[in-house]
Amino acid sequence: MHRILVWGCGLYYDKYINSIRYQEIKGNIKIVGLTGKDKLYFRLDGYPFIDMNDIECSNVDYVVVTSEEHYAEINMEARALGFREEEIISAKVFCLPSFRFEDYIRLLKSKVSIIANNCWGGTAYHTLGMRFYSPFINMFENDQDYLRMLGNLRYYLGLKLRYVRSDYNGLLKREYPVCRLDDVELHFNHYVDMEEVEKKWYERIERLNWNNIFVMMFTEDRDILEIFDKLDYPKKVCFVPFESPLHSAVFMRILRCEEMKKVPFWKVVNQSASGHFHDYDLIKLLLEGKINHDRLF
DSSP states (O other), rough: OEEEEEEOOOOTTTHHHHHHHHHHHTTTTTEOOOOOOOOSEEEEEEEEOOOGGGGGGOSSSSSEEETTTHHHHHHHHHHHHHHGGGGGEEEGGSSSSSSSHHHHHHHHTTTEEEOSSSTTHHHHHHHOOOOOOOSSSBBBBHHHHHHHHHHHHHHHHHHHHEEEEEEEETTTTEEEEEEEEEEEEEEETTOEEEHHHHHHHHHHHOOOOTEEEEEEESSSOOHHHHHTTTTSSSSSSEEEOOOOOOEEEEEGGGGGGGGGGGOOOOOOOOHHHHHHSHHHHHHHHHHSSSOOTTOOO
């Protein structure tokens, strides 16, 4: 059983503690205590309050941080005490539907690298409170370029980025860098300048886990789907706005609703990873590499 130290007894503690305790009731974890900067309690909700100076890493498997505003700060404090980054978890994940602590830990340890042609990958990482193990964050590629790159991913990711121009982001109302890797264009639509692009791109390429690649795509083109489906990646899904018998095709069932026809397809895809639209179990999807409709049955 995993030993949990809950860090933070302030504003967000009440928001998350019941979800955390539910995992304890199920026998998945044992809460060994609470800690934080405010030394207001001796015990709280039946758990002992442990002074930060008295924390022993050997007695704790994972730190669960309840604070949203101060997560980064607490993360640094916990690491200074000797906890590894992968042992520090945001409490928000305990509120995910059908959350299973063992599955989540398996996913964390797998260090899955999500390759995506839009912001779905970054959104998924953020929803799951995970580190970015992929450079494909806050950017997009067109269908043809993306397929070309997937056909020889190691080659393209071994190249240096080359700036070619700036395009205008109508949603954010600002220009952004467009780069090339040989004959493939990458649109860094959520970045301001090349300095930021290069820093994040190369930093995240270093983390890429070639042993656990999950490839995601979205398209509204049936021909593109057929090409994608033939790619040699064990874990891959392609979100499409139509039903298809192809193995990698993902037709989200909420698209059958008339009102969903007013929502741009890319937005439906991205917001399915953030939990705005409900369909699949995200943790299970990334672990198994194939679609499930566990939330709609």
